[in-house]
Amino acid sequence: MIVDDEDSIRFGMRDFLESRGYDVIDADSCRRARELFQASSPDVAVIDFRLHDGSAIDLLRDFRQIDPDVPMIVLTAYGSIDLAVQAIKQGAEQFLTKPIEMPALHAIVKRLLTNRRLHRQQQVVSKREQRERVDPLLGDSPAIRMLAEQAGKVMGSDSPILILGETGTGKSMLAKWLHHHSARADEPFVDLNCAGLSPEFLETELFGHEKGAFTGASASKQGMLDIADGGTVFLDEIGDVDPRVQPKLLKVLEEKRFRRMGAVREREVDIRLIAATHHDLASKVKEGVFRSDLYFRISSIPLTMPALRDRKQDILSLASTLLARMVTDPARQVQLTDDAQQALRDYAWPGNIRELRNVLERAALLCNDDTITRRDLRFELPAAQDVPANTMNLTLQQLERQHIQRVLRDVGGKVEQAALRLGIPRSTLYQKIKMHGISAASHDPG
Incomplete structure (x- = not known):
């Protein structure tokens, strides 16, 4: 976004930046600039210091209230230190004097856009980490209490x-x-x-x-x-x-x-x-x-770190915490029915907390009325009583091969999704696929 009441300068900057592939909007007054900024949410704003109906200082304050993350460049024909200090105090990223060197302006815009993109990516990663992060010492089982005591003693070492x-x-x-x-x-x-x-x-x-x-x-x-x-x-x-x-x-x-x-x-x-x-x-x-x-x-x-099956009494508190972090809509409060809670306690959790997160995330998406029932929980391994009798004579390697094939079939041969379901790194799954001589597009084990 360009704000300048000198048509020749405004049009010159606009044409130059558009020729470099940027989408540009422009305004010749503070009033018009406020309207455009509110409506379009630009990625960068280039503002002349003095306008006929106000100044860049006025716009900087207003723009900061609308979107504090938009970087601002202030232009002026009066290159005084006092003006630069005022602009920077109000949040300007750069202060340039006229006449503007277009290549220099382009370099600054490019850098600010890159920084803004990186900042957005960091925000996304941070939000995802906050959503997925669970206190590793959450729980009241003897195993986790012992770990918490040990971790507290060595954390400063x-x-x-x-x-x-x-x-x-x-x-x-x-x-x-x-x-x-x-x-x-x-x-x-x-x-x-x-x-x-x-x-x-x-x-x-x-x-x-x-x-x-x-x-x-x-x-x-x-x-x-x-x-x-x-x-x-x-x-x-x-x-x-x-x-x-x-x-x-x-x-x-x-x-x-x-x-x-x-x-x-x-x-x-x-x-x-x-x-x-x-x-x-x-x-x-x-x-x-x-x-x-x-x-x-x-x-x-x-x-x-204890396996989840060795800290069964922590499962419901972990599940509650995970669900609260997954559901970002404050209007939603996803609950587990009694039969769902019992199913979580009964399951062996070979994939541990990672598998618990995957099971709950899928259930939270598929459940009705924000209530997760036993039917909404899709576990990766069958319960012990559901294991077919004809698998009892198979070796551990044969069972592993069949289970990997079954999971690959369920996810359409997508190795990354299969690794998530199995609770192992993708590289480990590739090694097992190679070791067992199966393909990522595997169907029913023959």
């Missing part, structure tokens, strides 16, 4: 923490809780799931690389360690870290130094490591696929 537990139990939520309750809470929290990553990709993600470090490295790239300096790095599924990368990770923990790929100079870093795994790392050490020195370095403070 800078030593590495290893979170153990099945897939879907909430290990990443506990990692974030530990970060937010530590002295590093105001510093970055950076996470990476190591499952299925090649050593080269994992190394460049963790340590970064210099320009020309490998084919395709056309520019230098910061790694997670650079980004998280002063904060926390969370490595999920650390048991899948390639043995070639493990000694470099150990050096970071012991010496607080690392080297980017292709670099000569070492860089210092100050991070706290929180790692998680569903593997038995001690067994991996015995097998020779996980370094013993790295294992002992990260496992001095172990915390175990």
Whole structure:
């Protein structure tokens, strides 16, 4: 949006920006600008400081009340510091003097639009995280009370923490809780799931690389360690870290130094490591696929997230909290009937909290009158009494193969949706598909 009462300047800016692919609206007065701003919600506003019926200061105040997130650029033929200070105090992002250099204006508009888009994306992510985030220590079961006591004792420590537990139990939520309750809470929290990553990709993600470090490295790239300096790095599924990368990770923990790929100079870093795994790392050490020195370095403070089946008395409080966060419409209050509550308690929850969230989300969408009944709950595995007798003689691998095929069939062969239903990372599902020799488009197991 352009606001200027000099036609030649206004039309010139409009034509230039339209030639660069922007949709532009323009106004020649404060009155018209207010009408357009209210009606169109522009992404950027370019405003002349002095207009015949007011000033940019007036519009900045008015626009901020309508939409405080719209970035403003103020133009003036009078390049005084006082005017610039006034404009910036009222929320202007930029203050430019006339005559305007069009390429400079274009660069500023482009940057402001990029920042606005990133801000919107961050808001979406933040809202989704708030909706999905559940206190990892919510509940009153003995298992969760013990975990809460242990977590409270170590949350202020800078030593590495290893979170153990099945897939879907909430290990990443506990990692974030530990970060937010530590002295590093105001510093970055950076996470990476190591499952299925090649050593080269994992190394460049963790340590970064210099320009020309490998084919395709056309520019230098910061790694997670650079980004998280002063904060926390969370490595999920650390048991899948390639043995070639493990000694470099150990050096970071012991010496607080690392080297980017292709670099000569070492860089210092100050991070706290929180790692998680569903593997038995001690067994991996015995097998020779996980370094013993790295294992002992990260496992001095172990915390175990209990499986949902081991904290059955927490299920209803978890379900209530999840439903409250899922349903964003304040007019809706989704309730669980008695039979639905009993079904939640009776189910084994192989996918743990992740599966509970998926089951409730689907039920909340499909239920009538904001009331979830037993019929609205679609579990991924049948109840024990419903298991066909002819499956009792199958091996565990055969059962797993059949179940993966069944879930893939139900979701039309979409691996990502199947992984969500199964409560495992997509990379793990791909590995199992390959191991069992089945295809993503699998139908009835034959």
